[in-house]
Structure formats: structure tokens, C-alpha cells
Amino acid sequence: xxxxxxxxxxxxxxxxxxxxxxxxxxxxxxxxxxxxxxxxxxxxxxxxxxxxxxxxxxxxxxxxxxxxxxxxxxxxxxxxxxxxxxxxxxxxxxxxxxxxxxxxxxxxxxxxxxxxxxxxxxxxxxxxxxxx
Amino acid sequence: xxxxxxxxxxxxxxxxxxxxxxxxxxxxxxxxxxxxxxxxxxxxxxxxxxxxxxxxxxxxxxxxxxxxxxxxxxxxxxxxxxxxxxxxxxxxxxxxxxxxxxxxxxxxxxxxxxxxxxxxxxxxxxxxxxxx
Amino acid sequence: xxxxxxxxxxxxxxxxxxxxxxxxxxxxxxxxxxxxxxxxxxxxxxxxxxxxxxxxxxxxxxxxxxxxxxxxxxxxxxxxxxxxxxxxxxxxxxxxxxxxxxxxxxxxxxxxxxxxxxxxxxxxxxxxxxxx
Numbered sequence: 001x002x003x004x005x006x007x008x009x010x011x012x013x014x015x016x017x018x019x020x021x022x023x024x025x026x027x028x029x030x031x032x033x034x035x036x037x038x039x040x041x042x043x044x045x046x047x048x049x050x051x052x053x054x055x056x057x058x059x060x061x062x063x064x065x066x067x068x069x070x071x072x073x074x075x076x077x078x079x080x081x082x083x084x085x086x087x088x089x090x091x092x093x094x095x096x097x098x099x100x101x102x103x104x105x106x107x108x109x110x111x112x113x114x115x116x117x118x119x120x121x122x123x124x125x126x127x128x129x130x131x132x
Numbered sequence: 133x134x135x136x137x138x139x140x141x142x143x144x145x146x147x148x149x150x151x152x153x154x155x156x157x158x159x160x161x162x163x164x165x166x167x168x169x170x171x172x173x174x175x176x177x178x179x180x181x182x183x184x185x186x187x188x189x190x191x192x193x194x195x196x197x198x199x200x201x202x203x204x205x206x207x208x209x210x211x212x213x214x215x216x217x218x219x220x221x222x223x224x225x226x227x228x229x230x231x232x233x234x235x236x237x238x239x240x241x242x243x244x245x246x247x248x249x250x251x252x253x254x255x256x257x258x259x260x261x262x263x264x
Numbered sequence: 265x266x267x268x269x270x271x272x273x274x275x276x277x278x279x280x281x282x283x284x285x286x287x288x289x290x291x292x293x294x295x296x297x298x299x300x301x302x303x304x305x306x307x308x309x310x311x312x313x314x315x316x317x318x319x320x321x322x323x324x325x326x327x328x329x330x331x332x333x334x335x336x337x338x339x340x341x342x343x344x345x346x347x348x349x350x351x352x353x354x355x356x357x358x359x360x361x362x363x364x365x366x367x368x369x370x371x372x373x374x375x376x377x378x379x380x381x382x383x384x385x386x387x388x389x390x391x392x393x394x395x396x
Contacts, residue, residue, distance in 0.1 A: 002296070002362065034262060038362055040370065040371030041373075042314040042373045048225045048226070049221045050207075050220075052207060052217075055174075055206070055214065055217040057206050058214060058217065058218060059217065059218050061206075062218045066198060066330060075314075075316060075319040082322055085313060085316075085319040086322060089311045089313045091221055092224055092311070092359075093311075093374075094359055097226070098258055105170065109173075110225075126369055128364075130394075130395070166300055166392060166394060180357045181349060181352055181353045181357075182349050186338035186339045187306075187339040190337045190338050190350060191349065191350050194331060222354055223353055224356060227358055228358050228360055229302060229358065230300055230390055232266055237304070238304065239306065242357075262394075
């Protein structure tokens with residue numbers, strides 16, 4: 001079972017894709033296994049963190065403070081593209097939640113989040129459910 | 133095979149759960165496969181790093197230096213709760229070591245670590261062994 | 265299917281191992297599944313990020329700026345060894361790309377990268393292909 005989630009992001013935003021992933025898990029029919037969610041881009045990332053939007057904005061602001069846009073990157077494109085490559089490695093491009101009794105085994109406050117470090121752009125998340 | 137590790141943490145600590153995960157792998161009977169260890173919380177994280185406790189304290193201190201507790205987060209709770217949400221994304225909530233010949237395939241110096249960025253609190257790690 | 269990639273790194277370098285992993289996926293015969301790539305070291309890391317070398321150097325430089333070598337770590341070895349332990353947690357030790365139709369399901373600009381935070385040293389990446 002392999003599905004692609006298509007997104008259209010705005011500049012430096014966080015998108016909650018939890019419901020989209022849950023629908024794929026349900027459709028897969030997998031009762032017990034794992035679910036790999038993979039971001040195929042280099043200036044975006046995927047993570048699992050709080051569903052609270054205020055804290056999501058805090059995270060983007062903190063990352064901007066730590067990796068400020070600057071003109072002296074080796075990477076020659078826009079400064080926010082160069083900074084986005086760095087942020088991508090820090091956050092990561094894949095998460096692997098467990099599937100238990102047909103449901104994603106997340107904590108009550110957790111959401112699956114797509115982090116856009118550039119944008120606006122069309123983006124894709126690849127989802128693979130594995131199990132029985 | 134799905135098991136829950138229950139922890140009772142202190143404020144801003146690192147807990148080595150390697151032996152607990154090894155016991156679950158043994159109990160699972162999986163000889164070759166993978167082991168997903170998933171943290172279901174938003175102000176805690178899981179990682180694989182050095183078993184040396186001095187270096188673990190260095191890591192918590194460095195994270196505190198980079199993401200200092202501050203009053204101007206958007207997230208409205210305690211400053212260390214808000215900072216914890218940020219740290220959670222940087223460290224991550226899941227690791228997937230390989231199971232080989234019935235054993236966790238870790239390096240000699242590696243340990244599976246639970247990072248508490250708040251606390252003291254009761255916490256849970258979810259463990260799924262997959263394979264044959 | 266389990267294989268070990270052996271590397272000989274230089275100090276603070278990034279090594280693109282994408283072609284080596286692709287060869288293992290092909291050899292495994294797995295058509296649809298997942299591929300776990302696991303770094304068994306505590307002063308190195310593995311990630312998936314841009315294949316552009318200039319941006320890879322930016323990343324190492326930014327990590328050095330954030331986690332500068334310093335003499336007051338608790339960990340008593342060289343300062344770059346102590347800083348390497350910290351960087352290892354931030355980047356992570358495992359990635360899990362999807363295998364689709366017998367190929368690694370990476371984005372066009374993505375590469376699988378080994379990050380050396382110490383070195384020069386002999387290093388190992390463990391690769392497990394899982395699926396059918």
C-alpha cells in the first residue's frame with residue numbers, strides 16, 4: 001500500500017497532515033504494522049509534534065533564529081533556499097509511527113506535520129503502510 | 133509484537149532504555165527485522181546516541197543554550213513546556229534500529245535514550261518488533 | 265537482506281552513499297517495501313538531503329557555528345569528539361526511505377548522506393531491505 005499526499009504550501013508554513021495519513025491507514029486495511037511517511041523534498045521536512053498551532057509557529061520562529069537567512073552560504077540560490085537545506089537535515093525527512101488495531105498509534109497531543117522552509121510550492125509526501 | 137515501556141522521569145533528564153528494548157526484542161522472537169521505538173509525547177523525544185552519561189548531560193545543556201526558556205513564546209503554558217515542543221522536533225520521536233540474528237544491531241557505544249524536556253512526569257515509549 | 269557499507273572518512277566531511285544503497289536495494293530483489301539505513305556510531309550521523317555539495321558544506325559549517333568546539337564539555341575527550349556526540353542526536357542515526365517498484369523512492373534532488381563529525385576514521389552503515 002503506497003499513496004502520495006499532494007500539498008500546496010505557503011511560505012514557511014506548517015501543515016497538519018494527520019487526517020490525510022489516517023485515511024490512508026484505514027484504506028490500507030493494515031491492522032498491525034508500521035507507516036512510513038517520507039518527504040521527497042530538500043527544503044521541507046516531516047515530523048511528529050504538538051497539534052497546537054501556536055507551538056508550531058514557535059518552532060518555525062526558533063529555527064529562523066538559529067539558521068538566519070544570510071547571503072554568505074556556499075549554496076548559490078536564494079538565502080531562504082540555502083537555509084531550508086540546513087533546516088531539512090535538522091528536522092528530518094521521514095517518520096515511522098506504529099499501526100495498532102487498525103489505527104495510527106499517536107499520542108493524544110501529537111500530529112503529523114509537514115514543514116515548508118521555502119514556498120509557496122506544490123509538495124508531495126509519500127506514505128507506505130506495511131503489515132497485516 | 134507490540135509493547136509499552138513505562139517511565140517515571142525527573143525534570144530535564146535522559147533515561148537509557150536500551151536494556152528494556154533488548155528484553156522486548158528477545159521476548160518477540162524476531163530473528164531478522166526491524167524495531168520501531170516511538171515516543172508518544174510532545175515535550176520529550178527518543179534518540180540513539182552515546183551511552184556515556186557525561187555526553188548526555190552535554191546534550192541537554194547544549195539544547196538549553198540553543199533553545200533558552202523565554203517568556204515570549206506564542207505557546208501559552210510554562211516556558212520550559214514551550215521550549216520542549218521545539219526540542220522534540222529537533223531530536224525526533226522515533227528510531228528504527230535493525231534486528232539481526234535475534235539481537236538489536238547497535239554500535240558498541242550506542243544506547244537508546246529517552247529525552248525528557250519537561251517533567252517530572254509519567255511517560256510511555258511504544259515498541260514494535262517486525263520481522264521473522 | 266542485510267548489508268554493511270564500509271567507509272573511510274576524512275575529518276568533518278559528508279559522504280554521498282546513495283549509489284551504494286541503490287546497489288544493495290537492487291541486489292535484495294525487494295520490489296515494494298522499506299529500506300532502513302542505520303549509522304552505528306556516536307560521532308557521525310545519516311540523513312537524506314540535497315545532493316548539492318555546496319549546501320552540504322553549508323550544513324557542516326552551520327552545525328559548527330551552533331555547536332562550537334569548546335573546552336568545557338562534561339565529556340572528557342577532544343572538544344570535537346564531545347561536539348560530535350551532540351550533533352549526532354540532532355541529525356539522527358537512521359533513515360527509512362520507501363522501496364517502490366524495485367527502486368529507492370527518493371526525490372530528484374535527494375541523496376543519502378553520511379555525516380562525519382570527527383574523523384578521519386573507518387565507519388560502517390548498516391542497511392536492511394524489508395519487503396517483497
